[in-house]
Structure formats: C-alpha cells, structure tokens
Amino acid sequence: MAYDKFNILTSTAVPLPLENVDTDQIIPARFLKATERKGFGDNLFRDWRYNGDNSPKESFVLNNPIYSGKILVGGKNFGSGSSREHAAWAVYDYGFRCVVSSFFADIFRNNCLNVGVLPVQVSPEFAEQIFEEIYKDPNTEIEVNLSEQTITIKSTGVQESFEINSYKKENMLNGFDDIDYLQNIKGDIETFANGLLM
C-alpha cells in the first residue's frame, strides 16, 4: 500500500501521556472484522473516546477541541500488545503522520514504518518537555525533519535527533515500501529457496 512521502512535518500535537498504551486500546479487537483497509480512524481509541452509547467522552484528549494536529505524543512503551497492523492504520487514517514516544513496542514501530507513520523515539526528558509545552500552549508546533533526523519544539527551539535506519528512511522519504524492494530481488530469493532442504 503506497503512502504519502514524508520529509518535514510541522504541526501542533496531541498529548497522551499514558504509559503502556496497548494495541487493544488503539483499536479494540471487535473493529478488526473488515476485509478492506477503510475507516479505521473512526475507531481509533474507541473505548477511551466514546461511551457505550457512542456519545463522546468529554475527558478524552481526542474529544478536546483545544488539541489537534498530525503528531501524537504518547507515553512510554507505546503500542505494546498485538501485531495488528490495524493499530497503525487507525493512527494513519485518523490523520496522524508521526507518533512520538520515549519508547515504542517493536511490532508497532515496524508496522508504523510500513504504513507511512513515522515513529520518533525521544529521550524521556524531551518527551516531558513536549508535554509541558503543549499543556502551556496547545498551539505549540513541533517540527519533525526526517532527512535531518531531528525533532524540534518550535517555541523553545529545543531540539533532539532521533534514530531511523537508512533503508527505512529512504523508503519513507520516497513513499516506497518493502514490497517494491523485494519484488526487485526475486531472483535471489528463488535461488536461496532452491538450496533449502525443507
């Protein structure tokens, strides 16, 4: 599935400073019944966002009009739990292009990279500063620069660099995915497979 190219993203951000936000909260299992990749954004954080009668829960950050933007800032160990890519789809489909956290669960991070959401891991101190600034002023802008691998809080100018492997970085800058790459080396793969016992 192709996705938008990613280079520099400047946006306000939505704060969600909870730890261990798991994929069952990001997208509860009962919404995994689709056979197409459509409409997952509506059910992002469904049970935190809506009451049983589908009325919005006022206290949840996504229902608070003060906060908006293309960047979601989460607490530590974001995306733990299941391998469901639907969680990353929901994040993308809702309109987020970047998730910032001081620590990501492995599979979720991988899934994000595969669907065009950039996971940016920052130091716990930097994450704290972002939260502080957003709470002080919800219009605080964050700039994420993929080619430079930096993240900056615009109002204070405080910056940190982040890691991403160069292959994934190229992919995101160009909107390519792994399947494009693998298709091109099919010959190698077939030779490898022919040498296997089982």
Next chain:
Amino acid sequence: MSNTLFDKVWDSHVVRKIEGGPDVFFIDRHFIHEVTSPVAFLGLKTRGLKVLYPERTFATADHNTPTINQHLPVEDSLSANQLKALEDNSNEYGISHWGLGHQKNGIVHVVGPENGITFPGATIVCGDSHTSTHGAFGAIAFGIGTSEVEMVLSTQCIMQPKPKKMRININGTLGKAVTPKDVALFIISKLTTSGATGYFVEYAGDVFENMTMEGRMTVCNLSIEMGARGGMIAPDETTFAYLKGKPLSLKGDKWDEAVANWKTLKTDEGATFDKELTFNASDIEPMITYGTNPGMGMGISKHIPNAEAVEGGVATYKKSLEYMGYGENDSMIGKKVDYVFLGSCTNGRIEDFRAFASIIKGKKKADNITAWLVPGSHEVEALIKEEGILDIITEAGFVLRQPGCSACLAMNDDKVPAGKYAVSTSNRNFEGRQGPGSRTLLASPLVAAAAAVTGVVTDPRELL
C-alpha cells in the same frame, strides 16, 4: 566461532544484508488466519502479484469463529465475510485451508505444531503476535503485520533487522502447582511488559529442559508479553519425540537426516548474549495478575504492591487498579470471580485440560461462575474425550465448547460483560481485551480450575 541457537537459525535464513538497513529474511512456514490476511490479499490483487510459494503457507480460521454450533452458518455477517475471504483467497492461490468444520481446524499456534508444520530451525511467521509459541521447537517464530503478510505471500521474505539476544536461565525444581504458565508470568512480572523489547530470548536451564512440549509452548507463547519479538528453546529428544510421526513431519531417511541436523541447533559453549538473566525455580509460586498488563502479576499469596513501590508512572498504575476495582495492598485470595476461561494458544492444549481436570474432579462448578472451556483444536477436543476428561468436566457441571480463539480476544460472542471478573488462562489482561469493560486475571489452568469450583480466587495448592 561460538554461536547462539538464535544466530544459527537467523544467519542461515538471510538472503541478503542491506547496509544500514534490515536483513532480507527468508520464511520457511507462514500461517494465515481470517483477521489479518484479507487486506494482504487485497494488496496482492491491487499490485497484480502472485503467491510465490503457496505450499509454504497454511490457512486456518480461528480468531472470530463461534465456539458452539459450528455446523450452522456464522451469524455475524462481518465475521462470516472474513471467513469466506480466507477460504476464497486460499482456493484462488492454492493455499491449504483448514476452515471452520475441517477436522484439522483450530487455533493457528495449536494446529501448526500438532500437525508437524512447525519444525526445529525453521523460520515461522503469522499475523498474530503469539506466533512466538513455535519457538518451543527451536524455531525463530514471531508475529508480523499485514503489510508483512503481503510480503511473505508475494516473496516469502520480510525485511527485518536482526534483534539483540537475551538468555533467561532458570534452574532448580518447581514447587507444587507451579506450571509453565506461572514460570512465564513470573518472568514477565520481573521484566515488565517492555523489559525484553528489541530482544529475542533463549530460555535455558533444567526447568525448561524438563518441560513437555506443551509447557515449552506456553512459555514461548508469552515471550511477546515482555516485549520480546520471540523466544526459543533448543530442540532435544522431547522435541523430536513430539514431532515424530506427525502428519506433515518428514518420514524415513529424510526424518533421520533432519534429526541429525537439528541436534546441532544449540548455543555453543562460550557464545555471548547481549543480556543474560538468571532466576531460581524455587522462587516461583502459582501466579495471578491484578492489573491491566501481563507484567502486573504476582505470587497468588502476595498482596498488590503500592504504587510507590512499582517502577514507572504512578498515575498509569493507579488508573489500572481503578479499572480493576482493586486497591493497593489488597490480597487476591478470596476476590470475587464471575467467569473462568480455559483455552487460547497459551493454555488450550491437552495438558492444560488434564491440569484443569485434576482440580475439578469430584467437585462441582460454583454457582456464580460462567465457565468457557475451549479446546485449542479438534485434535485436543478428541483427546479430551478419549482420555475421559470430558466425563470429569461434565460430572462437575461444566460444558466443553468447540475450538477457537474465543474469549482470548473476544471477537466472537464469547465476551465477558463490563465490570465482570474473569480468571483466564489466555495471555492478555488489557482493558477490554475480553469484551468492553471486562476485567481479566491471567493465571494457569490450575488457578482457573480452583476459581471455577470455589467461585473466588483460590490458591490451587489447597485443592491438590
């Protein structure tokens, strides 16, 4: 050079290394199910791609199948659509499909090993994080996302950076009523749910050597709950004996040749790990969780820790206890239970039903308990009948259901109502995992059985 078991299996499956990037990693066995595969097939169609090696992929329906009346049409139309899509896609691309009602149908991580699809030294993936189960056979097995399912279908490869290596050693003798599930929950409670993120784990020591394959599968299954990509145990005679003669296992000379090969699959003397941890078997009690992630577990006789005593955010911890309706310092013994779930790819195998039966035998189900006993596969179901366990279950007032994932993720009708407590042998106690508002206590089949007959959280050691 000294290598770890993990290195040996990983390195022999790298098709190509990318400078500064992931490895192109070849996959021997691929399992698919109805929930995470439809969009992958849609991707193939959009790009006009074929399935490169259909004989390396195996389809089974399990995640949203009903666990009663499986002979009737599936009522929920969305679930029915997914099941139909799995069947149609499998047929179209020539993939073997064990759908609902098929004699070999069951939970993907139960039927794979049971049929000899899983083997030592293999690389195995599936769009389900508990694929780590297959590591019990000395395979590298882990969960993948739907984009990766599409990659494996079209090229039999995924792109993966090689994880770091961790070894967890446990030696000694396990105490009374301490099962492999308790060993795993104990490790997770020590490491937390992110303690092994970025690592692939090897379990070593006589506790694991002495385990049956069922027990090893339970341990490896839960590796993901401490953040690890997967976990593995070196194959040995127990492994070979389990696999020998399974429907899809190799036969004759080929089998002998393979076994000779598999015997080399162990960590060499002097090989190093990025991290190594050691625990004592005698420190492990029957475990139970009290919070909303699998790391929030403790010995069943202990008290819920104070927020100040736990690492990490106090607010998150308190929110979790509030959701569960528990207080700091509470004892779990005697806490009210409404539901008991025996099943899932963690504890839905024959050994788990034997353990459950050992406690309930001659007793009666408590009146306040709704129990779902769900075998992991039709084969497990058949053994339950053959071994007389069904009689024990029925006499005690329980009903045996049909195979599937069931209340593990509650995608079908097996949902725990809001606010109710379930002692569950499954793997996740996240908020709402077993149904919106449900509260889950993860535990072993013995603890589940003790709750089922007493109606409250009970130390199984008192009933054995």
